[in-house]
Amino acid sequence: MMSLVRSADVVLEINLAAIQANLQTVSSLVGPQVSVAAVVKSDAYGLGILEVSRSLVDAGCSLLFVASLEEALLLRSCRIGVAIAVFRDEFDRYGKWYLSHSIIPVVNNCGELLAIDTAGKAQTYFLNVETGLSRFGLGLEDVRRRYQPHAFEKHRPSVVLSHLACSEYLGDATNVLQRDRFRAVYDLLRPVRGSLAASAGLWLGKSYHFDLVRVGSALYGINTAGVQPNPLQPVAKLRARILDVRKVLRGEAVGYGATFRACRTSRVAIAGIGYKHGLPWTCANRISVRIAGHCAPLIGRIAMEYITIDTTDIPETLCGPGAFVELLGEDFTIDDLAAAAMISPQEALTRLGAGCTRQYLNPSFPSEALSKPVAQAALKTSSGDFGR
Ligand SMILES: *Cc1c(COP(=O)(O)O)cnc(C)c1O
Secondary structure, eight states: OOOOOOOOSEEEEEEHHHHHHHHHHHHHHHOTTSEEEEEOHHHHHTTOHHHHHHHHHHTTOOEEEESSHHHHHHHHHTTOOSEEEESSSOHHHHHHHHHHTTEEEEEOSHHHHHHHHHHOTTSOOEEEBOSSSOSSSBOHHHHHHHHOTTSOOOOOOSEEEOOOSSTTSTTOHHHHHHHHHHHHHHHHHOSOEEEOOOTGGGGGOGGGTTTEEEESGGGGTOOTTOOSSOOSOOOEEEEEEEEEEEEEOTTOEESGGGOEEOSSOEEEEEESOOGGGTOOGGGTTTOEEEETTEEEEEESOOOSSOEEEEOTTSOGGGSSTTOEEEEESSSSOHHHHHHHHTSOHHHHHHHHHHHSEEEEESOSSOTHHHHOOOOGGGOOOOOGGGOO
16 A cells, blocks of 8 residues: 655644753752652643653653643653652542552542542642632641641641642732742641742742742743743744745735735745644734744734745745745744734643644654553552652
């Protein structure tokens, strides 16, 4: 049988060394007393959970957070041996999976706490407390009732955590309120490790770092808090191939809805990327792309598979069919794209990661390291120094 082999028209290029460098940047920022856990949920924000986790572990990360038990089991099956914690996934139902694969549940409610009591001290767990996000987590009263000083010695969590609602707004009073509520629980549960800040919380100051920060966005080059100068390296580049070029006469419209009309006779390139690849529809007529160092505006709407670009001012030899246009790079990052599209950079990144062919630069591991899931029985895992 014949098989069709062709190179991708849309490539999201992920620089794994930049992710490792961002881990180092975060580690230096919080200092040696504070551990840095990496959040690799949602396929590492679209960048590939296995490649990203392996790179982070190689760079010294010893705790990964995922959203679901499936993600944790996938990491274990690919020989990721460091501690893995699951933000929320029914420990009361799936407890035996956690224990047999040394996976740490984040306990979010009283039902799960009962299951912890049943499982006994062999099961390491983290405790999530609700301090103002109104999502998951035990209320402050429930925590007091259960862990009162002098109440009989309960199996305690190794980490207590909570999540900030407004950390990207440095001056917001909600931050102070949540930190003070969290500190009360932290003091009550001592000795325990505390974790409050995610990426944006890094810049709220030392009093928000406690013992452990949980960062996703910052590792992936997203500058959540808009810190200037930006200490994080961009991680992703995005390019798409030009499929065709056509002349558009002055006064003619381009694309669905005729949202762009040429005010001069123009040379318009059609590139093979659209909202199917995760390019936000809302960046129509609002961004530019780079072609061999030149800047060219995206004109008209984003179609499912195509975009249109005004290349009139760029030498024709640089932007014929087959040439690539760059949509994300050093000087136009995921933060810029998201701002133009009026969505969050995390949303932009997860959508592009899911929709594009991904290529990896600078892996610190051989490609076979990820390709052979091992038999469950052969797994050697630990909950590291996050166990008790
Ligand atoms: C997603 C998530 C994080 C990481 O957030 P970033 O802002 O991407 O660093 C941390 N903690 C919890 C509970 C999360 O859900």
